[in-house]
Amino acid sequence: MKKSDWFLAGGILIIAVALLGYQFLANGGDPSESVVVVTVDGEEYGSYPLTEDCSVDIGETNRLVISGxxxxxxWADxxxxxxxHHSSVSRNGESIICLPNEVVVSIQGGAEPELDGMVQ
Ligand SMILES: [Zn+2]
Structure with missing residues (x-):
């Protein structure tokens, strides 16, 4: 790898760790409200509910499919x-990272935890 590639890899790792840290702080939520968050070059490209099957073209370089x-x-170029080749992701904090295209797909726990529903 070239030196610039290592900087790129480091940057994406930082983003991934930040997303994971966010997950711990957010403390879960209803799994049925999970969203798939797509980040390109460090900026949010879009977020999509995990419960709705769809196909998302990420720019002209990647295609994300949400199903079941x-x-x-x-697909990716x-x-x-x-x-x-990465296995599918569905649980909080899991992610698929495309290093060459700077694309990060991560699962996040959706809305704020519903405290009312958890109190007996
Ligand atoms: Zn890739």
């Missing part, structure tokens, strides 16, 4: 294809 409560990178 799981998200998978169906990156040379390594690591994201395409």
């Amino acid at each position: 409560g799981t998200a998978v990178m169906e 990156c040379p390594d294809q690591i994201c395409v």
Whole structure:
């Protein structure tokens, strides 16, 4: 890898760790309200409910498919294809990262925890 690639990798790792940290702070939520958050080049590209089947073109480089409560990178033009071969994600904090295209797909726990529903 070139030196610039390592900076890129480091940046994406920081984003991934930040997303995971957010998950711990948010302390879960209803799994049925999970959303698939897509980040491109460090900026949020969009978020999509995990409960609704759909196909999302991420720019012209990646295609995300949400089906049956799981998200998978169906297609990408990156040379390594690591994201395409990544297993599907469905649980809080799981993510698919496409390093060459700077695309991060992560599952987040949706809305604020419903405290009312948890109190007996
Ligand atoms: Zn990729």
